[in-house]
Amino acid sequence: MGEVSRGARALVVCPDIRRESYDLDPDARLEEITGLTLAIGIEVIESYILPIRQVQPNTLLGSGQVERVSTDCELHEIELVVIDGALSPIQQRNLEEKFKRKVIDRTGLILEIFGERAATAEGRLQVELAHLDYQQSRLVRSWTHLERQRGGFGFLGGPGETQIEADRRMIRQRMGRLRKELEQVRKTRGLHRERRGRAPWPVIALVGYTNAGKSTLFNRLTGAEVMAEDLLFATLDPTMRAIALPGVEKAILSDTVGFISDLPTQLVAAFRATLEEVTAADLILHVRDIANSSSAAQKSQVLEVLQDLGVIDGEDGESSIPILEVWNKWDLLDQDSAEELSGVAEGDDSVIPVSAATGWHVDVLQERLGQVLTAQAQTREFLLSVSEGRKIAWLHQHGDVLADEDGGEGDEGPMRKLTVRLNPKELGQYETL
Template sequence: MLEHDKPVTRAWVLHPDLKSDQSRRAAEPALEEAVSLAAALPDLEVCGADVVRLPRIQPGMLFGKGKIDELAGVFKAAEIELVLIDGPVTPVQQRNLEKAWGVKLLDRTGLILEIFSDRARTSEGVLQVEMAALSYQRTRLVRAWTHLERQRGGLGFVGGPGETQIEADRRAIDEQLNRLRKQLAKVVKTRELHRASRAKVPFPIVALVGYTNAGKSTLFNRLTGAEVLAKDMLFATLDPTMRKIVLPTGDEVIMSDTVGFISDLPTELVAAFRATLEEVLDADLIVHVRDISHPQTEEQAEDVHAILQGLGIGDEAPIVEVWNKIDLLDDEARAATLTQVERTTDLYGVSALTGEGMDPLLAAIPDKLKDPRHTETLHLPFADGRRRAWLFDAGIVTEDVMTDEGYDMTVFWTELQKKRFAQL
């Protein structure tokens, strides 16, 4: 089938704006982000989007009856098949709204799960998405079954109470989750082995992090020459990609591109993708990439910092900030941004798309990775040939004396190299 012949689903996006919620983000940018989320799904046509002001939440229907009737007419006229609600929707609300509007409905968690399912590529990513989807589905079994009180009594020949359909399905999901957890444990163990093998290479790891669609993958491609998917699309990257690059100074580093962060990430996904985000924990330098042209860039940066802290990465971690997409700024904003960049330590203004500003960033990376060196004497037994070879490969051995028990080696190294040596 040709690309343009694929059937598309006509969708409408709603952002509920609750007056009593003081912690909420501005409604219009939030709606814009929700539309971008919807656009990240293939074969979906967003036909319209609205902010719906809510004086209070209606427990059974979310919206008031008047608004539901009004939207029903809009959806029917536009032949809408799917409504995306940018926020949490209870199973009962979902069932009632689908019935009232005659459409399929997804809340924010369901939408993000759909995107993650479409994007995940590695075995770990696929398993994590499946686990997150099952955890989400487990809470919404009421939607799938309208005959929850019906009992199934064995084969029907012997009397006695059976279990409700929802209990059977919940048990089946729990069994499947346990099976997936065991599979994921094996995959995570394999990833740990890969990390251990990377520790044998005396190259520092530089991790790109940032809000989704900030331009991390475009920057990664610019730095490494890799053909990683880089589109103007939320969650374009879901699985970390790593490449070794040689900096202009001759220093070699491993560059890691990670999944984008987002505000109000569903709890199921935070847990499911923790192992993927933990790639950042191994990093010797974190490069926080921001879309400086986005009207909510400050709020996005706060979300990124909150997730990093949740991973256990504190203020002491070496971080540089990159203000990306300066090519999208008007002349006045661009001049102000570049002035601030010049006056601020560990801040760089770039356009990953055009390559502007890359030289100062590339020059700064090795400087940030160069810890003060100190001399230390190590005593290695003869059987420790692999670790001894690592020290020579790193070029940090200043003296090597063979003794009756092994080798007395004097090294001149950084704390980073000492840390990597300890991991061998």
């Protein structure tokens, strides 16, 4: 079993275990795990669902199924077998021995993608910590090929460490250092969020299931060139850009990592800090791939994560931050579906159908964003001395000045009376001047 590199030929297997509850149906799960495999540059030669009545502790799959996969591996010259599920270290080792091929489970595959996509220092720290946590459980003494294949960072190549005990000690030490570094990064992020909280500009967070089109919409709204491909997990680090909206001089748009069903536990913990950006937003845009047959299941996954983050109350389902649903990929709907969904969208002002790829209805979305962000704006009167030029200029720059009139004479000379509409953030900022 040599190393596996990009472009390797893979067989993707989706076990469908009886009495196991899944968020998506078997076909949708097979499509998703195939998409994840393609996302890392692996060539999928064959993929299928395997119904499992009784889980085999040593191999997960039944003996007949192991035989079938082995035969297919020979037939199609497969180099890598991807199993959509969590394999125990023993199951992974046994399957590799039986298939005489490298085997990777869902967790390992997602970790591999995350390792490749993470762009910021924090993203890389989070991914490495999750990788090490996963690797730690896979240091099995009888794995003779460990030194060649499973040491270091990443599973699809690269030289490894020697001696399992040295590996264990090194991993524990490295994880300790990473946790300290991450704690420092979180503190810094908290300070940045605090600073943004004091800034007058509202923050809009894009959230959604992976591959829903968040980055394409982000690019459409900001004119930025963020990686936006038809790939699962194309974005891993929050990207921020300033945008102008109707009635809002400046807002900050934040693109976040995509959500996914059955996210490995190591990653739920590792990526919590990335998603914490969402909790500091003034408005959440939930981008949905409305043309996807699993769109409803994907929505419930996203809402579940928002609930975990404390954005949505678990009991009454109320959100502490306004949420707008963007029904993206409208251009991919057939006519009947589009007509049916149009009726639903028209009756709900929190839903905006768009096509980020073609730009259709993006102007309607921008208008709606402006309305939501200015909904809490208050109209206030300010009587200021003309000598307070800085405050007058600030109100003209940041607020919606409805009137600027002569305010007569005051103790400090001529006065100006300004009637200005400000949102709560702007008002708070003004009071600190």
